[in-house]
Amino acid sequence: MTHDAHGHTHSYASKKEDLTRRLKRIEGQVRGVQRMIDEDRYCVDILVQIAAIKNAIHQVGLTILESHTRGCVADALSNHTDGEAKIDELMDVIRQFTKS
Template sequence: MAITTSPPTGSREKSLARLKRIEGQVRGVARMLEEDRYCIDVLTQLSAVKSALGAVEREILKDHSRHCVAHAIDSGNAADQHEKMNELIELLAKHYRL
Protein backbone atom coordinates (compact mmCIF):
# COMPACT_ATOMS: atom_id res chain seq x y z
CA MET A 1 0.00 0.00 0.00
CA ALA A 2 1.46 3.34 -1.06
CA ILE A 3 1.59 6.24 1.34
CA THR A 4 0.17 9.46 -0.03
CA THR A 5 1.26 12.95 0.86
CA SER A 6 -2.22 14.12 1.73
CA PRO A 7 -4.68 12.78 4.28
CA PRO A 8 -7.62 10.67 3.14
CA THR A 9 -10.65 12.61 1.98
CA GLY A 10 -12.77 11.22 4.83
CA SER A 11 -10.42 12.69 7.39
CA ARG A 12 -10.56 16.13 5.80
CA GLU A 13 -14.33 15.92 5.57
CA LYS A 14 -14.53 15.10 9.28
CA SER A 15 -12.34 18.08 10.13
CA LEU A 16 -14.40 20.37 7.90
CA ALA A 17 -17.63 19.17 9.54
CA ARG A 18 -16.13 19.84 12.97
CA LEU A 19 -15.04 23.31 11.90
CA LYS A 20 -18.54 24.10 10.67
CA ARG A 21 -19.93 23.08 14.08
CA ILE A 22 -17.30 25.25 15.76
CA GLU A 23 -18.31 28.14 13.50
CA GLY A 24 -21.85 27.74 14.82
CA GLN A 25 -20.56 27.69 18.38
CA VAL A 26 -18.64 30.93 17.80
CA ARG A 27 -21.76 32.59 16.37
CA GLY A 28 -23.61 31.39 19.47
CA VAL A 29 -21.00 33.01 21.73
CA ALA A 30 -21.34 36.28 19.79
CA ARG A 31 -25.12 36.13 20.31
CA MET A 32 -24.57 35.51 24.01
CA LEU A 33 -22.50 38.69 24.20
CA GLU A 34 -25.10 40.65 22.23
CA GLU A 35 -27.75 39.41 24.66
CA ASP A 36 -25.56 40.40 27.63
CA ARG A 37 -25.53 36.85 28.97
CA TYR A 38 -23.83 35.91 32.22
CA CYS A 39 -20.02 36.07 31.87
CA ILE A 40 -19.43 32.60 33.30
CA ASP A 41 -21.77 31.10 30.69
CA VAL A 42 -19.89 32.91 27.92
CA LEU A 43 -16.54 31.76 29.30
CA THR A 44 -17.82 28.18 29.50
CA GLN A 45 -18.80 28.30 25.83
CA LEU A 46 -15.46 29.84 24.87
CA SER A 47 -13.71 26.99 26.65
CA ALA A 48 -15.79 24.50 24.66
CA VAL A 49 -14.81 26.26 21.41
CA LYS A 50 -11.11 26.12 22.31
CA SER A 51 -11.41 22.44 23.17
CA ALA A 52 -13.15 21.69 19.87
CA LEU A 53 -10.47 23.58 17.92
CA GLY A 54 -7.81 21.62 19.78
CA ALA A 55 -9.45 18.36 18.69
CA VAL A 56 -9.35 19.47 15.03
CA GLU A 57 -5.75 20.58 15.44
CA ARG A 58 -4.75 17.20 16.89
CA GLU A 59 -6.50 15.34 14.07
CA ILE A 60 -4.76 17.39 11.38
CA LEU A 61 -1.40 16.93 13.11
CA LYS A 62 -1.99 13.16 13.25
CA ASP A 63 -2.87 13.13 9.56
CA HIS A 64 0.24 15.12 8.73
CA SER A 65 2.39 12.68 10.67
CA ARG A 66 0.72 9.62 9.16
CA HIS A 67 0.97 10.86 5.60
CA CYS A 68 3.42 13.66 4.91
CA VAL A 69 6.05 12.73 7.50
CA ALA A 70 5.67 9.00 6.84
CA HIS A 71 6.04 9.64 3.09
CA ALA A 72 9.27 11.57 3.69
CA ILE A 73 10.63 8.76 5.87
CA ASP A 74 9.69 6.08 3.36
CA SER A 75 11.15 8.07 0.47
CA GLY A 76 14.67 7.68 1.80
CA ASN A 77 15.32 11.30 0.76
CA ALA A 78 17.35 12.79 3.62
CA ALA A 79 16.60 16.39 2.61
CA ASP A 80 12.84 15.70 2.59
CA GLN A 81 13.10 13.90 5.93
CA HIS A 82 14.95 16.83 7.51
CA GLU A 83 12.46 19.31 6.06
CA LYS A 84 9.45 17.47 7.51
CA MET A 85 11.09 17.06 10.90
CA ASN A 86 12.07 20.74 10.98
CA GLU A 87 8.48 21.69 10.12
CA LEU A 88 7.22 19.64 13.07
CA ILE A 89 9.83 21.05 15.43
CA GLU A 90 9.01 24.63 14.41
CA LEU A 91 5.29 23.99 14.79
CA LEU A 92 5.70 22.49 18.24
CA ALA A 93 8.10 25.25 19.30
CA LYS A 94 5.58 27.88 18.23
CA HIS A 95 2.65 26.07 19.80
CA TYR A 96 4.40 25.36 23.09
CA ARG A 97 6.59 28.47 23.01
CA LEU A 98 9.80 26.43 23.16
Protein backbone atom coordinates (compact mmCIF):
# COMPACT_ATOMS: atom_id res chain seq x y z
CA MET A 1 0.00 0.00 0.00
CA THR A 2 1.14 3.53 -0.71
CA HIS A 3 0.50 6.66 1.33
CA ASP A 4 -0.84 10.02 0.19
CA ALA A 5 0.11 13.47 1.53
CA HIS A 6 -2.35 12.98 4.39
CA GLY A 7 -0.82 9.66 5.44
CA HIS A 8 -3.74 7.59 4.14
CA THR A 9 -2.94 4.24 2.56
CA HIS A 10 -4.08 3.20 -0.91
CA SER A 11 -4.53 -0.50 -1.42
CA TYR A 12 -5.18 -0.08 -5.16
CA ALA A 13 -1.52 0.80 -5.77
CA SER A 14 -0.72 -2.63 -7.24
CA LYS A 15 -3.47 -2.06 -9.82
CA LYS A 16 -2.59 1.55 -10.57
CA GLU A 17 -1.14 0.84 -14.01
CA ASP A 18 -4.22 -1.16 -15.07
CA LEU A 19 -6.58 1.48 -13.64
CA THR A 20 -4.73 4.26 -15.45
CA ARG A 21 -4.87 2.32 -18.71
CA ARG A 22 -8.61 1.74 -18.30
CA LEU A 23 -9.26 5.41 -17.49
CA LYS A 24 -7.32 6.52 -20.56
CA ARG A 25 -9.42 4.15 -22.65
CA ILE A 26 -12.58 5.62 -21.11
CA GLU A 27 -11.30 9.11 -21.81
CA GLY A 28 -10.88 8.10 -25.46
CA GLN A 29 -14.40 6.69 -25.53
CA VAL A 30 -15.79 9.98 -24.19
CA ARG A 31 -13.91 11.90 -26.89
CA GLY A 32 -15.36 9.44 -29.41
CA VAL A 33 -18.89 10.23 -28.22
CA GLN A 34 -18.13 13.94 -28.57
CA ARG A 35 -17.05 13.31 -32.18
CA MET A 36 -20.16 11.24 -32.82
CA ILE A 37 -22.33 14.14 -31.66
CA ASP A 38 -20.32 16.63 -33.72
CA GLU A 39 -20.81 14.35 -36.74
CA ASP A 40 -24.58 14.04 -36.09
CA ARG A 41 -24.36 10.26 -35.72
CA TYR A 42 -27.39 8.07 -35.06
CA CYS A 43 -28.80 8.41 -31.52
CA VAL A 44 -28.76 4.67 -30.78
CA ASP A 45 -25.08 4.39 -31.74
CA ILE A 46 -24.25 7.21 -29.31
CA LEU A 47 -26.34 5.65 -26.55
CA VAL A 48 -24.59 2.30 -27.01
CA GLN A 49 -21.23 4.03 -26.57
CA ILE A 50 -22.46 5.89 -23.48
CA ALA A 51 -23.61 2.57 -21.97
CA ALA A 52 -20.15 1.11 -22.65
CA ILE A 53 -18.51 4.10 -20.92
CA LYS A 54 -20.85 3.78 -17.95
CA ASN A 55 -20.01 0.08 -17.60
CA ALA A 56 -16.28 0.72 -17.95
CA ILE A 57 -16.21 3.42 -15.24
CA HIS A 58 -18.33 1.19 -13.01
CA GLN A 59 -15.74 -1.58 -13.38
CA VAL A 60 -12.96 0.84 -12.39
CA GLY A 61 -14.97 1.76 -9.31
CA LEU A 62 -15.55 -1.88 -8.41
CA THR A 63 -11.83 -2.58 -8.70
CA ILE A 64 -11.01 0.25 -6.31
CA LEU A 65 -13.84 -0.74 -3.98
CA GLU A 66 -12.58 -4.31 -3.84
CA SER A 67 -9.01 -3.16 -3.21
CA HIS A 68 -10.22 -0.86 -0.44
CA THR A 69 -12.21 -3.66 1.19
CA ARG A 70 -9.46 -6.27 0.94
CA GLY A 71 -6.72 -3.82 1.89
CA CYS A 72 -7.71 -0.82 3.98
CA VAL A 73 -10.78 -2.29 5.68
CA ALA A 74 -9.26 -5.73 6.26
CA ASP A 75 -6.10 -4.12 7.64
CA ALA A 76 -8.09 -1.98 10.08
CA LEU A 77 -10.05 -5.03 11.24
CA SER A 78 -7.03 -7.30 11.66
CA ASN A 79 -5.08 -4.62 13.54
CA HIS A 80 -8.08 -3.72 15.70
CA THR A 81 -7.63 -0.08 14.73
CA ASP A 82 -10.73 1.86 13.77
CA GLY A 83 -12.40 -1.23 12.25
CA GLU A 84 -15.96 -0.10 12.97
CA ALA A 85 -15.28 3.31 11.49
CA LYS A 86 -13.80 1.70 8.36
CA ILE A 87 -16.88 -0.51 8.00
CA ASP A 88 -19.16 2.53 8.39
CA GLU A 89 -17.11 4.40 5.80
CA LEU A 90 -17.25 1.40 3.46
CA MET A 91 -21.02 1.10 3.80
CA ASP A 92 -21.44 4.83 3.07
CA VAL A 93 -19.35 4.59 -0.08
CA ILE A 94 -21.19 1.44 -1.21
CA ARG A 95 -24.48 3.31 -0.81
CA GLN A 96 -23.13 6.21 -2.89
CA PHE A 97 -21.61 3.88 -5.48
CA THR A 98 -24.80 1.90 -5.99
CA LYS A 99 -27.13 4.88 -6.40
CA SER A 100 -28.51 5.13 -9.90
